[in-house]
Amino acid sequence: DAKTTQPTSMDCAEGRAANLPCNHSTISGNEYVYWYRQIHSQGPQYIIHGLKNNETNEMASLIITEDRKSSTLILPHATLRDTAVYYCIVRVEHSWGKLQFGAGTQVVVTP
Amino acid sequence: EAQVTQNPRYLITVTGKKLTVTCSQNMNHEYMSWYRQDPGLGLRQIYYSMNVEVTDKGDVPEGYKVSRKEKRNFPLILESPSPNQTSLYFCASGLNTEAFFGQGTRLTVV
Numbered sequence: 001d002a003k004t005t006q007p008t009s010m011d012c013a014e015g016r017a018a019n020l021p022c023n024h025s026t027i028s029g030n031e032y033v034y035w036y037r038q039i040h041s042q043g044p045q046y047i048i049h050g051l052k053n054n055e056t057n058e059m060a061s062l063i064i065t066e067d068r069k070s071s072t073l074i075l076p077h078a079t080l081r082d083t084a085v086y087y088c089i090v091r092v093e094h095s096w097g098k099l100q101f102g103a104g105t106q107v108v109v110t111p
Numbered sequence: 112e113a114q115v116t117q118n119p120r121y122l123i124t125v126t127g128k129k130l131t132v133t134c135s136q137n138m139n140h141e142y143m144s145w146y147r148q149d150p151g152l153g154l155r156q157i158y159y160s161m162n163v164e165v166t167d168k169g170d171v172p173e174g175y176k177v178s179r180k181e182k183r184n185f186p187l188i189l190e191s192p193s194p195n196q197t198s199l200y201f202c203a204s205g206l207n208t209e210a211f212f213g214q215g216t217r218l219t220v221v
Contacts, residue, residue: 034208041215043211044154044201044203044212046209046210049208093207094207094208096141098159099144099210100156100170101146101153103153
């Protein structure tokens with residue numbers, strides 16, 4: 001699976017949009033971009049994933065650049081409960097095996 | 112309710128005393144996996160299983176055993192625990208695109 005690079009940390013004001021970048025310049029054509037988050041000491045939680053089109057669900061939006069070398073997770077209206085570590089992962093869909101999490105981005109939402 | 116259940120949630124044990132952490136999922140997932148999480152080291156995969164009787168090593172398998180005799184259960188076995196296995200452990204299961212994680216087991220080996 002391709003490696004990803006994320007900022008170590010970022011702050012966001014409550015109610016504002018949080019934009020979390022991820023670089024995956026070595027991504028292969030059949031690899032998807034996945035986002036998970038982990039609220040302190042809880043199990044990671046799936047957020048969203050996509051291949052090349054932008055995706056949106058009830059939690060977030062995922063914007064993938066045309067060359068697929070980077071992506072941005074958008075939390076449209078951050079709340080205090082969105083404070084968590086966010087992980088960007090690339091892997092082949094439906095292909096399970098070594099699912100590796102990097103260091104992620106620690107997001108702190110402040111009042 | 113779809114869930115991954117780990118037991119126990121907390122465990123303090125002594126060096127060398129064999130222990131098993133159980134993991135059960137009710138979603139009929141073929142894929143299951145164990146991770147440990149340590150400060151500064153993130154989530155590291157211990158073992159994973161693609162189906163019944165099929166298991167494989169992750170990144171940090173030393174000191175651990177697993178078994179997958181039935182689809183719903185994937186126990187993690189520490190034959191002779193050592194203090195460096197003190198950690199927060201997570202079990203996960205997956206189907207198609209999404210992985211579901213348990214609530215974690217905090218293990219302390221003294």
